[in-house]
Amino acid sequence: MEESLAITWRRIPERYRLLGTRCITCNGNYFPPRKICPKCRRKGKIENVQFTGKGKIYSFTTIFAPPSGFELEAPYVFAIVELDEGVRVTAQLVDCREEDVKIGSIVRMVFRRIAEDSDEGLLHYGFKFALVR
Amino acid sequence: MIGIVGYGVYVPKYRIKPEEIARVWGEEGERIRKGLGIEEKSVPGIDEDAATLAVEAARNSMAMAGILPEKIGALLVGSESHPYAVKPTATIVAEAVGAGPNIMSADLEFACKAGTSGMQYCMGLVGAGMISYGMAIGTDTSQGRPGDALEYTAGAGAAAYIIGREKTECIAEILATCSYATDTPDFWRRQHAEFPSHGGRFTGIPAYFKHVIASTQLLFEKTNTTAKDYDYIVFHQPNGKFPLEAAKKMGIDEGKLKLGLVTPVIGNTYSGASIIGLANVLDSAKAGEKILVTSFGSGAGSDSFAIEVTDVIESKRGKSPKLADYLVHKEYLDYGLYVKHRKKLKSL
Numbered sequence: 181m182e183e184s185l186a187i188t189w190r191r192i193p194e195r196y197r198l199l200g201t202r203c204i205t206c207n208g209n210y211f212p213p214r215k216i217c218p219k220c221r222r223k224g225k226i227e228n229v230q231f232t233g234k235g236k237i238y239s240f241t242t243i244f245a246p247p248s249g250f251e252l253e254a255p256y257v258f259a260i261v262e263l264d265e266g267v268r269v270t271a272q273l274v275d276c277r278e279e280d281v282k283i284g285s286i287v288r289m290v291f292r293r294i295a296e297d298s299d300e301g302l303l304h305y306g307f308k309f310a311l312v313r
Numbered sequence: 314m315i316g317i318v319g320y321g322v323y324v325p326k327y328r329i330k331p332e333e334i335a336r337v338w339g340e341e342g343e344r345i346r347k348g349l350g351i352e353e354k355s356v357p358g359i360d361e362d363a364a365t366l367a368v369e370a371a372r373n374s375m376a377m378a379g380i381l382p383e384k385i386g387a388l389l390v391g392s393e394s395h396p397y398a399v400k401p402t403a404t405i406v407a408e409a410v411g412a413g414p415n416i417m418s419a420d421l422e423f424a425c426k427a428g429t430s431g432m433q434y435c436m437g438l439v440g441a442g443m444i445s446y447g448m449a450i451g452t453d454t455s456q457g458r459p460g461d462a463l464e465y466t467a468g469a470g471a472a473a474y475i476i477g478r479e480k481t482e483c484i485a486e487i488l489a490t491c492s493y494a495t496d497t498p499d500f501w502r503r504q505h506a507e508f509p510s511h512g513g514r515f516t517g518i519p520a521y522f523k524h525v526i527a528s529t530q531l532l533f534e535k536t537n538t539t540a541k542d543y544d545y546i547v548f549h550q551p552n553g554k555f556p557l558e559a560a561k562k563m564g565i566d567e568g569k570l571k572l573g574l575v576t577p578v579i580g581n582t583y584s585g586a587s588i589i590g591l592a593n594v595l596d597s598a599k600a601g602e603k604i605l606v607t608s609f610g611s612g613a614g615s616d617s618f619a620i621e622v623t624d625v626i627e628s629k630r631g632k633s634p635k636l637a638d639y640l641v642h643k644e645y646l647d648y649g650l651y652v653k654h655r656k657k658l659k660s661l
C-alpha cells in the first residue's frame with residue numbers, strides 16, 4: 181500500500197538523516213521525533229536534534245521472507261541499533277551477512293533507497309545502517 | 314583564492330570481472346580484460362542509485378570540509394542516471410546532508426562530464442561572491458545494454474567537491490579552468506530508452522581524443538604551462554586504455570597518469586570518473602604539487618582544471634574515507650546476481 185504524499189513529505193528529515201528531538205528539561209532524546217516529552221509532559225520543552233548516525237547493534241535477525249517490495253534484497257539482516265544518543269531504532273543492515281554481525285558491532289547510518297511505489301510512482305529514501313569495519 | 318575545501322568519494326561494495334561477463338556472452342574474457350584495461354568494475358547494491366551514491370560522497374566531503382551544512386549556497390548534481398526523469402536529485406542530496414532551504418540547486422547532465430561542469434559553476438558563483446561555498450557532485454550508476462561492449466566498463470561511483478574561497482580552508486587551489494565542446498554524436502540515450510546507444514569506434518578519435526586533447530592544450534596555453542609543470546595528470550577514463558593513449562598522443566609521460574587512473578579497478582563511473590581519479594591523487598598528494606584534470610562527456614565536451622595542493626590538506630586528511638578504503642571490502646557477483654542487482658530482467 182502506498183503511503184500518502186503528506187506523510188512521506190513530513191517524515192523526510194527524520195528518514196533521510198535521523199533528525200530527532202530532545203527534551204531540554206530532562207535531556208531525553210527521542211526518535212521518531214516527538215512533540216511532547218512523555219516524561220515531563222507539560223513541563224518539557226522539545227527541540228530538534230541532529231543525531232550523529234553512529235551506534236551499535238542491540239539485536240539482529242535475518243529476514244528470509246520479506247514484505248512485498250523487498251523481495252530482491254532477501255535474505256537481509258534487520259537490526260535494532262542503539263544510537264550513541266541512547267535511542268534504539270530498527271533498520272536494515274546493508275552489505276553484510278548474518279555471520280559478519282555481532283551484538284555490539286559498531287554501525288553507522290547510510291543513505292539508501294527504501295521503497296518504490298510503482299514503475300511511475302515515488303521513490304522513498306532513508307537511513308539504513310552499515311558495519312564500521 | 315578559489316579552491317577545494319573538502320572532497321569525498323563513494324564506491325559501492327560489489328564487483329564483477331570482465332571474464333564473468335564474457336563467459337555469458339561467449340567472448341574471450343582475457344582478451345577483453347587486456348583490451349579495455351579493466352580488472353573489475355563496481356556494481357551498486359540493489360537499494361543504491363545515483364542519489365544514494367551522491368549522498369554518501371556528499372557526507373564524506375562535508376566531514377572533510379568541516380563546515381555547517383547551512384553554509385552551502387549551491388548544490389549541483391551531475392549525472393546521466395538521475396533516479397527521476399523529472400524531480401531533482403539535488404534537493405534529495407541537500408535534505409540528506411542538512412543543507413538548504415536557502416540554496417541554489419539543480420541537476421546537470423552532460424554524459425560523463427556533468428560533475429566537472431558543476432565544479433566550474435560553483436567556481437563562478439564563489440568567485441562572484443554570490444555564495445561562500447558550493448558543492449558539485451558527479452554520480453552515476455550507468456548501464457550498458459546486455460552483451461554490449463559498455464557492459465564490461467559501466468561502473469558505479471560518486472565524488473563530491475566543496476568549492477570555497479578562504480585560503481585557510483582550501484586543501485587545493487584551482488588555478489585555472491577552461492572547456493572545449495562541439496556537437497558530436499558519439500553516444501546518446503533517448504528519453505525513454507533503458508540503455509545508451511553509441512558510435513562504436515566513432516567514440517574514439519573524433520570524440521574522446523579530440524576533446525580531451527584540445528581542452529588540455531587550451532589549458533596549457535591559458536596558464537602558459539606544459540605537461541612537465543604537473544606532477545599528476547587525470548583524464549576521463551571510459552576504460553583503462555584511452556587516457557594512456559591520449560597521453561601518448563600528447564607526448565606526456567604515462568607515469569603521471571598512474572595514480573589518477575582508477576577505472577581499471579572500479580570501472581567507468583561516468584560523471585564520477587575523472588573526479589574520483591582526482592580524489593585518489595588528492596588522497597596522497599603533498600603541498601605544492603600540481604594536478605591537471607581533464608574530463609570528457611559524450612555529445613561532446615571536456616573541462617580542464619589546473620590545481621595546486623596547499624598545506625591545509627595535511628590537517629583535513631583522515632576526516633573522511635579515502636578511495637582506497639572503498640577498494641578493500643568488496644564482494645564479487647556472478648552474472649546472475651549482477652542481473653538481479655541491475656534489474657536487467659524485465660520481470661524484475
Ligand SMILES: [Zn+2]
Nearest residue numbers: 203206217220
Ligand atoms: Zn523531558
